[in-house]
Amino acid sequence: MSEMNQESVPLKFVGSLFGKKHIALLYDDEEHAQRIEFEFLKNGLMMGDSCIFATDMDPGLVILKMINNGIPVMQFLKKNLHIYQIPRMTDKTEVLIKCARKLFERILGYSRPPYRIVARIVSDISTPEGILAEMTLEREFHSKFSTFDGCVICPYDISKLRANQGNKWIRHLFETHHATMYALRSNQGGAFCLQ
Numbered sequence: 001m002s003e004m005n006q007e008s009v010p011l012k013f014v015g016s017l018f019g020k021k022h023i024a025l026l027y028d029d030e031e032h033a034q035r036i037e038f039e040f041l042k043n044g045l046m047m048g049d050s051c052i053f054a055t056d057m058d059p060g061l062v063i064l065k066m067i068n069n070g071i072p073v074m075q076f077l078k079k080n081l082h083i084y085q086i087p088r089m090t091d092k093t094e095v096l097i098k099c100a101r102k103l104f105e106r107i108l109g110y111s112r113p114p115y116r117i118v119a120r121i122v123s124d125i126s127t128p129e130g131i132l133a134e135m136t137l138e139r140e141f142h143s144k145f146s147t148f149d150g151c152v153i154c155p156y157d158i159s160k161l162r163a164n165q166g167n168k169w170i171r172h173l174f175e176t177h178h179a180t181m182y183a184l185r186s187n188q189g190g191a192f193c194l195q
Contacts, residue, residue, distance in 0.1 A: 010181040013191035014040040014153075022145050024177040025155045026170070032183035033155055037118045038069040040153055044116030045076050049150070052107060054084040054119035082111055086123045096122055096133035115150030126160050135172050142176040153181075 010025075014036055017023075027033035041051045053062060062083050066073045073081065084107055089099050100121040108115070122134040138154065154177070161169055174180060174194050181191040 008189070010036045010183055010189040010191050011039050013179075013181060015043060017043070017151055019151070020145065020148065021151045021178045022142055022176070023151070023153045024173045024180045025153050025183065026158050026173070026180060027155065027183040028157065028159045029183055029185040030157070032185075032189065033157075034065060035069060036181060036183055036189075037153060037155060038066055038071055040151075041066075041081070041116055041118060042069075042071050044151070045071070045081060048080065049114045049116045050080045050082070050111035051076070052082045052084065052111060052115060052117040052119065054086050054107060054117070054121070056086050056088070056123040059083045059085050080111070082107070084119075086119075086121060088123055093129045093132045093136075096129065097136055100133065100137055113149035115148075115152070117150060117152045118155065119152070120154050120156065125156070131161075131169060135169070135176075138173070138176040145178075 017040070025033055025036060037053070041053060044051045053066075055062060063073050063077075071081075077083075086103070089096050104119075104121055107119075120134070121137060122130050124130045125134050141148075141152075154173075156173065158170075177194060179191060179193045181189070183189045
């Protein structure tokens with residue numbers, strides 16, 4: 001398969017998404033991953049979904065990147081596009097989980113279903129506490145996903161995963177998502193359904 005075709009696999013996959021899906025996006029190329037995330041949101045905006053982008057990035061930078069990726073941001077910010085900056089939280093796992101739950105509830109409180117969300121609530125997964133909190137939240141969210149009206153992409157920079165946790169962590173992501181996409185520096189990309 002050519003590089004262009006490989007790179008377009010995740011873009012085609014997000015173009016085919018409808019209904020309820022919980023998807024992991026594994027990447028080591030942030031720009032490639034953002035093209036996928038923004039295409040996912042753009043498709044949702046065109047269908048009238050409430051689209052949420054939650055990240056540790058500055059919202060102004062996110063808006064510029066979205067505009068550069070062809071999203072008419074100003075038109076949709078007044079309607080159904082919401083951009084949130086995730087704060088850095090404490091290192092205590094229990095507190096991380098509690099704060100993340102409240103933050104997710106608050107974010108959803110400003111929108112109406114159906115949702116299209118790109119988010120990972122625990123911003124730092126390079127620590128054992130961050131990984132444990134994120135694993136707990138992913139398991140909890142996935143177990144209740146049948147009651148959630150929307151589609152969610154959870155992005156993970158695989159270069160930031162702790163070396164000794166990487167394989168266990170990725171297996172956990174496969175178990176707690178309906179599908180996985182990947183976007184690599186080598187211009188390779190792919191998508192596969194897990195459940």
